[in-house]
Amino acid sequence: MHFQPLQVPLRDGRSAVIREATANDAAALFVLDRAIVRARQGIVKHEDELPPDAATFADQRERAGLTKQDGSAFPLVVEGEGGALLGEASILRIGYRMLRHVGVLGIGVHPEAQGLGVGRLLMRHLLQWVRAHRDADGQRVLRVELHVRADNARAIALYRALGFTHEGTRRAFLRADDGTLVDDFLMGLLLTDPEGT
Numbered sequence: 551m552h553f554q555p556l557q558v559p560l561r562d563g564r565s566a567v568i569r570e571a572t573a574n575d576a577a578a579l580f581v582l583d584r585a586i587v588r589a590r591q592g593i594v595k596h597e598d599e600l601p602p603d604a605a606t607f608a609d610q611r612e613r614a615g616l617t618k619q620d621g622s623a624f625p626l627v628v629e630g631e632g633g634a635l636l637g638e639a640s641i642l643r644i645g646y647r648m649l650r651h652v653g654v655l656g657i658g659v660h661p662e663a664q665g666l667g668v669g670r671l672l673m674r675h676l677l678q679w680v681r682a683h684r685d686a687d688g689q690r691v692l693r694v695e696l697h698v699r700a701d702n703a704r705a706i707a708l709y710r711a712l713g714f715t716h717e718g719t720r721r722a723f724l725r726a727d728d729g730t731l732v733d734d735f736l737m738g739l740l741l742t743d744p745e746g747t
């Protein structure tokens with residue numbers, strides 16, 4: 551089931567389009583990813599750990615399964631008025647049959663577009679899309695999970711507002727630039743209830 555593109559208002563008065571990501575977005579997603587990592591907020595990678603070029607990045611997305619068209623990947627982007635990508639979010643299902651009802655969520659908003667409602671829009675529409683999806687045999691995603699740094703208050707507030715709960719802590723999971731050890735949280739949302747997003 552494909553996502554129908556939607557025009558959406560942002561908090562600064564501008565509008566944007568939320569749509570399904572395609573393989574053609576790889577170069578723009580590469581630029582977006584770099585900008586998010588360079589801002590050093592909420593992320594776990596350094597810039598020099600990113601793929602060196604857009605082609606390698608595209609290859610990694612493909613190998614991760616994010617470009618699959620078989621109902622195992624749900625990638626969304628928000629495109630600004632000038633055509634640049636303001637944010638992206640995806641849910642990727644785990645391949646094993648016993649785990650296929652589990653989707654792993656990732657999200658990132660361009661530093662210059664943060665706080666405008668892009669993250670909330672992406673989360674809301676992504677969860678709606680996944681809730682509505684049914685496989686040919688009627689199966690669907692029943693659990694969405696994510697990992698978030700314990701010091702990422704903005705992201706945690708957003709996830710909680712959408713019903714995600716804290717399920718566990720990986721203590722001292724990452725070492726910040728100043729050497730501080732930071733926990734990270736596993737958060738989960740069950741889609742077994744009839745409503746929710």
Ligand SMILES: CC(C)(COP(=O)(O)OP(=O)(O)OC[C@H]1O[C@@H](n2cnc3c(N)ncnc32)[C@H](O)[C@@H]1OP(=O)(O)O)[C@@H](O)C(=O)NCCC(=O)NCCS
Nearest residue numbers: 592657658659664665666667668669670698704705707708
């Ligand atoms: C976390 C992130 C996805 C949120 O997206 P965003 O577009 O900036 O957030 P929104 O403008 O949609 O705000 C969503 C919610 O975040 C919370 N929020 C926003 N700004 C906040 C702040 N400065 N402090 C605490 N919470 C804040 C609010 O709960 C807000 O809800 P509201 O819509 O009721 O105001 C985005 O900031 C981001 O990509 N950050 C860097 C990378 C990252 O942290 N990714 C997530 C890794 S798990």
